[in-house]
Amino acid sequence: MDRTTNEVAECPKGHLNTYSRRSDLHSVHPIDGRHVKCRQCGVVYWICGDSINPAYQMLLMDCHELRDAKRYMYCILNICQAYEMFFSLYFRSRLYHGFANEISSRPLDRLNALVAELHTRLSGFTFGNLRANFVRVAIDNPHIGSLEDAQAILQQIDRSGRGSTKSDITACKDAKLREKLSVVQATKIHHLRNQVVHKSGYRPTRGEVDAALKEASDVLFTLSAMLGVWDDEINIYVSKLA
Numbered sequence: 004m005d006r007t008t009n010e011v012a013e014c015p016k017g018h019l020n021t022y023s024r025r026s027d028l029h030s031v032h033p034i035d036g037r038h039v040k041c042r043q044c045g046v047v048y049w050i051c052g053d054s055i056n057p058a059y060q061m062l063l064m065d066c067h068e069l070r071d072a073k074r075y076m077y078c079i080l081n082i083c084q085a086y087e088m089f090f091s092l093y094f095r096s097r098l099y100h101g102f103a104n105e106i107s108s109r110p111l112d113r114l115n116a117l118v119a120e121l122h123t124r125l126s127g128f129t130f131g132n133l134r135a136n137f138v139r140v141a142i143d144n145p146h147i148g149s150l151e152d153a154q155a156i157l158q159q160i161d162r163s164g165r166g167s168t169k170s171d172i173t174a175c176k177d178a179k180l181r182e183k184l185s186v187v188q189a190t191k192i193h194h195l196r197n198q199v200v201h202k203s204g205y206r207p208t209r210g211e212v213d214a215a216l217k218e219a220s221d222v223l224f225t226l227s228a229m230l231g232v233w234d235d236e237i238n239i240y241v242s243k244l245a
Contacts, residue, residue, distance in 0.1 A: 011064050012050045014041035021068050022050075057234050059088040059223060066216050070209070076199050078212045082219045083130065083196035086187075089223050089232065090133040093141065094121055094156070096232045099240040101153030113150055114237075117157065124160045130193035136160050138184050141230060142175045180229055186222045 010022045020042050022028055028037060040047050056064065062085040066078045098121065102114045125133070140159055147153050172188060175181040192215055198205035226232065233239050 009061055009065065010050065011067075012039065012048075014044065014046055014048050016041070016044050016046060018043040019068060019071075021065060057088075057092060057227075057232075059085040059092065062088065063216065063220050063223070066212070070212055070216070073209075075207045075209060075212045079192070079195055079199050079207050079215065082212075082215050083192045085219055085223065086190070086192060087130055087133055089227070090137040091125060092235060093137055093230065093232050094125065094160070095235065096230075096240070097140075097147050097156045098150070098153045099237050100147035100231060100244065101150040102237060103240040103244040104148045105150060109241075110150070117150060117154060121157055121160075124157060124162075128162075130196075132162070134187060135165060138172070138188055139165075141180070141184060141226075142171060144177065144180060144230060177229075179225075183222050183226050183229070186218065187226075190218065190222075192219065 010024060010028060011019065012022065013019050018041050020039070022039060024030055027039070037050055038047055039050055062081040066081050069075075069078045069081065095118065098114060098117050102109055102111075128136075136159075139161075140156060145152070145156070147156065169185075169188070172181055172184050175184060195205075195207060195211065195215065199207065231240075231243075233243065
């Protein structure tokens with residue numbers, strides 16, 4: 004799959020650099036190794052052990068450089084978008100789980116049709132809509148054994164944004180999952196984002212950025228591992244689940 008992402012690397016002198024795969028590395032594919040030049044001190048060094056992170060993770064990783072440059076407004080935009088991208092990826096990953104777990108065959112045409120259906124269902128969703136649907140489904144963390152199971156998840160998506168109550172989350176049997184979903188349910192990052200982008204043009208503080216980035220990194224990376232939201236590449240799910 005052709006994806007435009009960035010590569011983050013630290014030079015021998017400790018400077019953190021972000022390289023665009025298209026503009027700087029001239030490739031969107033995993034890279035075994037390459038010489039690059041530090042943007043801050045000019046030293047040439049070798050990067051290797053390449054991996055392509057999911058887009059929501061790249062947004063969070065980019066925040067470190069933005070924060071150092073005191074571009075706090077952009078940090079808040081990135082963090083909020085990272086949540087939204089994770090919520091969407093969660094639902095796509097349910098389709099990938101279903102596809103990878105198909106016993107008799109893996110009908111790619113049906114997977115593509117369900118991906119298109121999911122796109123239509125989520126089109127125009129606000130942060131609140133996405134979060135409400137994500138939390139409601141993730142509470143039970145159902146096993147997806149087939150594309151039929153995955154389609155059933157899609158049919159639970161509610162455009163009204165009807166969310167889960169605190170008691171619903173409390174009923175979640177997995178204590179760690181319950182804790183992380185409570186954090187997602189309580190986050191106010193979308194309100195902070197709205198303050199930044201609307202007429203008030205609010206300028207967040209370093210403290211607000213630090214708190215929001217720490218919260219998002221902790222909860223999204225943990226949920227990714229717990230719920231099997233690994234990436235947006237179907238072959239990863241096939242290799243892990245087959």
